[in-house]
Amino acid sequence: MPLNLIKTIRELEQSLHQPAIRSSREKLEQLLHPDFMEIGRSGRQYDKKQIIEMMLGENEMSSVLADSYALSTISDGVLLLTYRSSLSDNSGKLYRQTLRSSLWVDTPKGWQIRFHQGTPI
Secondary structure (H helix, E strand, C coil), rough: CHHHHHHHHHHHHHCCCCCHCCCHCCCCCCCCCCCCEEECCCEEEEEEHHHHHHHHCCCCEEEEEEEEEEEEEEEEEEEEEEEEEEEHHHHHHHHEEEEEEEEEEEEECCEEEEEEEEECC
């Protein structure tokens, strides 16, 4: 897999952790596939509309730390990104450690996230 593709998908995923993206309906609409679905770490299922409304409603967000990225090809134009994430409080203490997986698809609008799941560690 080309290194620039790995870098691109990782940067797109990380952008979804940024308040500037999470507070922009336009950017979220661009990044999330029309059929986006998420299974949250709580086990609840969300659709694109629900996730966008949740992100737009966030008042404050903790820093997301992520590592252990791995990218796999599922088929032409479909990639699976897996990684581990944690939140960090003001003192640097980590909490809400989660294993994450995202399915990214290459669309006429560019790479879009089609599915995301978080599983508590």
